[in-house]
Amino acid sequence: MTILIMLFSVILSALIQGAIPEFTALGQARVPLLIGAVIYYALNRESEHMVLCAFLAGLLQDGLSMMPMGCSVLCFCVIGYIAGKFRGIVDAGAWITPVAFGGLAAFVSTLLFYGVLAREGMIHCSFWWALLKALGAGLLGLVSTPIIFRILGRMEGATLRYGRS
Amino acid sequence: MNSKKTLVWTTIVLVVIILNLPLPASLRMKDGVRDGLAPFQNVMTLVLSKGKRMFSVVTDANKAISDKEEMLKEIALLREKVRRNESLAEENAGLRANLRFKKRSPHRLIPCEVIGRGDISSWWQTVRLNKGSVHGVKEDLAVITVDGLVGKTTQVSRHTSDVLLITDPNCKVAARFPSGGGFGIVRGQGVTSAEDPSIQMLYSLNPCRMDYIAKTEVILRADSVITSGLGGTYPAGLKVGVVKSVEEHSSGLYKCVAVMPAAELMDLKYVFVVVKEQAGQ
Structure with missing residues (x-):
């Protein structure tokens, strides 16, 4: 059931992330829903689930954008792996955890993408613009990740209760 | 511990494979993802545009209610009807213009x-x-x-x-x-x-x-x-x-x-x- 919820949530996140317009004042950053889902599975579930989620989220992001295939997969796996190292150390239920991890992950992933894409000559923007975009993504990650945690937590809780009954 | 190591190595191998896929295979993979999700994207865009329209109707109605509640209920209804007609007329005009443009274009x-x-x-x-x-x-x-x-x-x-x-x-x-x-x-x-x-x-x-x-x-x-x-x-x-x-x-x-x-x-x-x-x- 966890896998089904993950599939559903990642596909829905990708669709919503693509449909919500970018925020021009935040360096045209988009709401980082996919990385939020990866962080959820990294902090709340086994490594297998995190890897599967990172893979799926990365494939969708690469497939639906002009990124080279595998770029987001690598980035999401690395960030998920690092976040997973904190599982058991931090309290995933505390409100500050998704805020901090979501914001940081969105910020770091945006800078990672900038590094890769600028090096490949696929984008033409200055570092300052990328920094603004990363800060914007971080800010949006601060807000969106706790919501993702809450929704996914509720969905998994509900299916667990349903399974028991 | 052993299974974790296997997972890490499998992940690394898979990431390396995806990153080094030949271009045609990579493009085929991309096409699969995009074509697979295209109908859902279409639905999502439709839902969002409907939601946007509904939101604008609600805000308009709220503004009206603050003036005179009784009267504006009716006005909101009429406005909605007019808006619907206007958007239909606008869409109609747009489609006609597109059709004329297509016929006129040398390309x-x-x-x-x-x-x-x-x-x-x-x-x-x-x-x-x-x-x-x-x-x-x-x-x-x-x-x-x-x-x-x-x-x-x-x-x-x-x-x-x-x-x-x-x-x-x-x-x-x-x-x-x-x-x-x-x-x-x-x-x-x-x-x-x-x-x-x-x-x-x-x-x-x-x-x-x-x-x-x-x-x-x-x-x-x-x-x-x-x-x-x-x-x-x-x-x-x-x-x-x-x-x-x-x-x-x-x-x-x-x-x-x-x-x-x-x-x-x-x-x-x-x-x-x-x-x-x-x-x-």
């Missing part, structure tokens, strides 16, 4: 609907169309609306195609002025702040800039900018936009012009892909 055009706005990774300014290679769309074809140039097709799958907008810095258009004939290159300013980090740039008030115009050229505000046909991607004579301001480049070697795109890029619904006619056709 072969493929009418397409915009099913997605913006690149999911936010690094490129793109829109996604509902037609792909099976409909005759290929890479590097000009995309236009009734008003003017929109951009060019980049990644084309079987049933969808991505359009790189002219406001993206990666999109360069060979252009000229129909009046004087001066040539230059129009380039998007969408995400770059390298030369002008002012707040204006953040809000993309000057979405495009035309560079490399001869200093002797006389350019006036509101002059039209059209494609020159050089470079081969864009046919000559497509309207790109109008001149907003003129200045000399900091190097003093040429003139630069801020260009406002003629097409309403923020509100694209229907566009046309311009098919290149083969020699002899």
